[in-house]
Amino acid sequence: MAEQIAVFGSAFNPPTQGHVSVLRQLCHFDRVLLVPSYKHAWGKMMAPYEVRCEWVRAFIDDLRLPNLQLCQREASLGKKGDAITTFMLLTALQRDYPEAALTFVVGPDNLVKFGQFAQSEEILSRWSVLGVPEKVVVRSTHIRERLKQGLPIKELTTPTIAAQLTASAFDR
Secondary structure, X not given: OOOEEEEEEEOOOOOOHHHHHHHHHHOOOOEEEEEEOOOOOOOOOOOOHHHHHHXXXXXXXXXXXXOEEEOOHHHHXXXXXXXXXXHHHHHHHHHHOOOOEEEEEEOHHHHOOHHHOOOHHHHHHHOEEEEOOOOOOOOHHHHXXXXXXXXXXXXXXXXXXXXXXXXXXXXX
């Protein structure tokens, strides 16, 4: 039987309890690749890529779910400075894991606009797409706003992330 791999892309700007609530629903996959956006397809400003990868590593350590893995595949795809599309990522990951069955995991914010994704029809014809609702709704934006106001964030993310985050991490 083919390895079942879930691909969960996000800005992780920063990781939140919302992300946690989605990931806890993916325990039936052999592997869950957490893919921080290298450059956002819609131009969203983010903390530096390397910083967000470190956050994802700490986030994975905090969660202690055995199937989670940081995937930095977008970095190799984005070296020319272009935005990385989901289609590009899934195509590259299918080459990396040719025998695996890939499932693209979509959160509720992206599910409603999936038709706007580049080559969305081809994605649907080649791979599984799984909409997973957050059981805890926490947006990264909310964390960034609270940090700017000097308010606590420990209930909005995991302990290590809460301890590491400062408002200045998002200054560019």
